[in-house]
Amino acid sequence: MAGAHAVRMHEVGAPDVLRWEPIELPEPGPGEVRVRHTAIGLNFIDTYHRTGLYPVPLPAVLGSEAVGVVEALGDGVTGFAAGDRVGYATGPMGAYAEARNITASVVVKIPPGVDDDRAAASLLKGMTAHYLLDIGRLRESPRTILVHAAAGGVGLLLCQWAKRLGATVIGTVGSEAKAKLALASGCDEVIRYDGESVAKRVHAITNGKKVDVVYDSVGKDTWSDSLASLRPRGMMVSFGQSSGPVAPFEPRVLAANGSLFFTRPTLFDYVRERAELEARARDLFAALEEGALNVRVGQTYPLREAARAHRDLEGRKTTGSTLLVP
Template identity: 50%
Template sequence: MTTARMIRITEFGSPDAMRLETAELPPPGPGEAQVRQTAVGFNYIDVYQRKGVYPLPLPTGLGHEAAGVVEAVGPEVADLEVGDRVAYMNAGLGAYADIRNVPAAKLVKIPAEVTDEQAASLLFKGLTAQYLLKKTHAVQPGDMVLVHAAAGGVGQILCRWAKALGAEVVGTAGSAEKCAIARAAGCDVAIDYTDPDWPDRLLKETGGRKARVVYDSVGRDTFLKSLDCAAPFGLVVVYGAASGPAPAIEPELLNKKGNLFLTRPSVFPHNADPATFRANAADLFDAIAAGMVKVDIGRRFPLAEAAKAHRAAESRATTGAILLLP
């Protein structure tokens, strides 16, 4: 038996609800691999689940993605070996750990061109960007795309990748400093969305041109104004709620705003089966190797300081990705 350290919660609440625990980890069972984790990715959904916005059965672990090295494989695992570098992003809650057993079908091998920290910080966010840019709307050269929270982890990936695909990229962020980061990540125009008149400023900067697709992860504070920034027959994609859930609207409003389309997708259905997940991950890893997708790691925290990582994220005091190091 191996001793594992993990973060768990027994009640929903503040970051202080997270506790570092130890437990004996059995050998991997049939179809499982035991992974010694080297880097754990943070995603804002972790905050929602800790707070109970997305309720989970308690007690529970937290975290959706990590990278590490295979230390053992269970029966019926034919495609992994001890020593393989692997990553995952949807293998059941509990990524906030130093070692764990993971279904082998949920693991993808990390190519030599990608580091463990890149994989852990980019897999969830990168696969989110991948489906948004390739499937929810297949971005074409010349498209104008609007990215909210463009200085954040997913936002920066979206901006860089969309720019590499030939799009004109405009973005919003929560401060002048973050707007500068968004421009460095590929935004042709970046506007502070804390200014109540940000849509007017954005349209002035674009000469009145509106976006073919709007990627909105902010939700409540931006959603209604996102509708004003979409071109006729454009698409508004709500894929997060950093400021709170987007308000409900009457369908007729989409007609009045320009025959718009509205969708609320998720990364998990786009990677629901092993073959699709691994194909999408290969596309992402190729983009990383080609320099189309990069990661700016804003902060690194020891696993035991997961509460500090959550506080930093909720205060919006960070830019780029957050990593937990076991």
């Protein structure tokens, strides 16, 4: 049994439910490795778990993404050794800890050309961008896309990657500073959705053609504008709800807006097979190593101050990726 500290919550609620506590760490079980974390990725989904929007058993240690060093191995683990630099991005939850045991099947090795911070800042968000490009068929032909929250963690990576694939990228952002960042990271046009009509601007920018794909992680506040920004038979990808959940809707809404396609994907379903997880991680790390993709760590917090990090993320104060440092 080893000791460590973790940020744990005993009830759902505001950020101050997150408490820094000592935890007991048993030896890794069969198929598990113990990872001592060096950097932990903060993700918006952590706030859904904290508030109870996505219910989790309590008490809980939040966090789906971290990078660190393998410290011990359970029975039957192959392909890893003590001292390996590794990361994971699809849970199970428990990343807000100095160290933890985790099933080796979700863990990947980090190549030497990618440092711990960049890996923890991009593994979940970058693999998300990777499968979102698949869904939008951006690797097949040049397309025009609308990306909401373009200066956020997923947003900056998705916009850059789409641009490299030849897409025309329109981003939405909530401030001037974020607009500059989005324009420097692959956006051809930026819309300040806090002050202007997204659908009208998209119409003007595209000469009435509108976009092939909308990537909408904002949810409640952007839903109507997203549908109105799509060309007939366009693809609505609803992959998050930073402003709150999308209200229930009738399927005929998709017909009324031009026989639209609609999907509500999660990363988990796009890395279910070990081979797929490895392939997405490999492509991401290659893009980082080649410099094809820049990951921006916009802010870093001590792990024990996770509550402050949550407040800033929910308060729209962050840009790019956010790290918690144990």
